[in-house]
Amino acid sequence: MADFLKIEKKWQKAWETKKTFKTRENNKKKYYILEMFPYPSGAGLHMGHALNYTIGDIYARFKRMTGFNVLYPMGYDAFGLPAENAAIKVGEHPESYTKKAIANFIKQQRALGLSYDWDRELITCEPEYYRWNQYFFLKLFEKRLVYKKKAAANWCPKCDTVLANEQVHNGKCWIHKDTSVEIKQLEQWFIKTTEYADELLDYINDLQWPDRIKTMQENWIGKSYGTEINFKIKGKNWPIFTTRPDTIYGVTFMVISAQHSRLMEIVTEKQKAEVEKFVKKLKSVSEKELEDMDKEGVFTGSYAINPLTNEKIPVYAGNFVIADYGSGMVMAVPAHDQRDFEFAKKYKIPIKVVIQHEDYELDAEKIPRAYTGAGKLANSGEFNGSSNTDAIDEITSYLNKKNLGKKVVQYKLRDWLISRQRYWGTPIPMIYCNKCGIVPVPEKDLPVVLPKNVKFGKGNPLATNAKFVNVKCPKCKGNAKRETDTMDTFFDSSWYFLRFVDNKNKKEPFDKNKIKYWLPVDQYIGGAEHAVMHLMYARFFVKFLRDSGFVKIDEPFTRLFNQGMLHASDGQKMSKSLGNVINPIDTIEKYSADSLRLNLMSLASPDKDSNWSDKGIESSHKFINKIYEYFNKIKIGKSSSKIESKVNKTIKEVTSDIDNFRYNLGIIKIRMLFESLEEENQVSKKDIESFLKLLHPICPHITEEWWSKIGNKNFISLEKWPIADESKISEKFEQEEQALNKIVGDIVNITRIIKEKQNKEVSKAFIYVIPKEKEIYSDVKSIKKRTNLEVKIFAVNDANKYDPQGKSKNSKQGKPAIYLE
């Protein structure tokens, strides 16, 4: 067996030293292919990465061969929580942890044979990169797209610090397992993504993205039309949002989010203790967890005034109202909303029916659940009798007239909270001055370098470095303090695809001309876990950059391909705790990168979830090995017209398969072509080269090896993709093959029947074909081999044929008669 590892290393080195995949702007048509860049975890590459990069690399190699100037870079999303967790848990500095992880990632990615232009590498935790984060933050600030407001955060009193959702387990701190996590309201930085909500929604139509991702983005933005109604509490206006103003006469209580920043304003002295107890009980702010909890609430002691009825309505603090959606408070109509109904039953709050069923009368005392259907209004003053769908508009315009409310558009999309009270991120370039207030760091002072020397484990790490914190105010030169929050790492990934174009620029984030040539990304590739957040932030960022004159594009990613999730062979998620993780590097070392790549792409359509298979990798490896052995014995000469037909047909089909990410189907056709090649005595150099080229994007090393061994000087990686010669494709050969399969199948079937029924063994087969079909069945050798019988073929009109039972008279067109003995 060939030493595949050695061969692969040889070509990886050759590509590297010759800079085979280096790209620059030129006159050719460009194509920008990008995989979502990884977070370099200490655990190294996992199979999902290998899948992701193989999908991209195949496409990059294919596009390159078809004549495009391909930009295909790789970078590292290097800031983030795991590095900081390592610092807290094992005392390693995040920087060294990250550097090591990146070095390991690069080594492993090289072993996969990926054709990146490595000169374009970028690492987000380096000041050369994150200084531009700070630069863009200042630009956002200039455009008034940045603001500060209070928001809830998980707080561990023992760590004296904010915790990420991931650091909260069952409401307890991840380090101090006996300590309940509390909610703390902190002043934090927000970016006004909602400013672009409409545009983000409208442009979804133009994206060549999977429909499901587009639907998720639409739902995430969640544009809905509704009515804002002003309720008064303690004499102050509290506008609330509802899509059901028709039910306003049925409001029997209000619920304010327990995490609402102004909650305490409406809590009475008497109820204070109880509300505080309730708020404290909500251990984690994670909305996901909150929504899994039972709907619970506690009375605040205050009453709201219904603007239409002037009724006094009790206000509850609840755990199921989202603080950041709408105004963080809802009106509750238990008769016509199931969640409100359950809450009302639990706390014995009255229920009031205001929409009557067409066919029977709803009794507030007796209804078993909320009635959410249509009907006529009742108990609704002057609106009684209106259909509830009409009443939505009627009541809204009435409120509008009286200045008590108005029609509004509401989005689920919320502004982007980018403050993180953590160390391993981009410092937010802001300074707090007692005299001047909040002062942005002047551009010329960028970057604000993240100091290396901080203490982990207690409080905000950045606050522990006095030299970092204490600065002079840029305005008044007086004593001031730096912002110690860092940025959400999604900020880093919102524009990295622009930096690849000009990753070494020290004067500006990127050269606009280079952007003009390369952007947008033509093909983006990644997992569906980024369906909304990362993709939404990146889209927002591009729109902001466009409006600030940095780019001219509207959208960052023209096409998006979503790879499926790769499970373990038992169908479960690959995870350390289940012990079913397959490491790509182990597989490469055991079999070879080409085998791994082939197997990953053979498993299933790359956009579908699939299961890893140990048997599959062996099968792929066998195939690679067979190809290698075949080339050892290959005879270059003249191709038969049959193989020419097959080669050209395969070129045609595989080209379209790869272009449409149907790699799995393309591989099948390549396999079938190979089987046909094996049967030939000799084959032309051109055809055998076409075969190598078709296989090359999937198995780059072995094809590079044989490309050179059959006498080529250049890299196959840079060769031209074959073009199918349609005139060489003939269906005749396929019909012949099918006829042959049919006759072999028939002979085997009869053999079996004779054996079973008559208990006789047969050793000879006589086939009687009608004269004009004789040529179709001329491949006696193949029939012999496949049936394992002596085979003789006669034309039915052959006077000397051997036909003891007169079977030949059964011959029909397309179905020769058979006699076995």
Added chain:
RNA sequence: GCGGGGAUGCCGGAGUGGUCAAACGGGCUAGCUUAAGGAGCUAGUGGCUUAGUGCCUACGCAGGUUCGAACCCUGCUUCCCGCACCA
């Protein structure tokens, strides 16, 4: 809870309105090959039936649309993914 996606032979998966018992791979069975094992080659692999034929039964469950459904619609079961401080 909200949002998105899936369920096809023993297994991984093709197939999205007729030509389709289901490509291709794996497993298994038989034959050839081999000192043996492995590898390789050939065939078979839903059921019944048959000198190469014919019939029946299938695409999570239950309905519906259609001349015709794995594919379209509705409901259900079940699994997976996301839900804003993991990235």
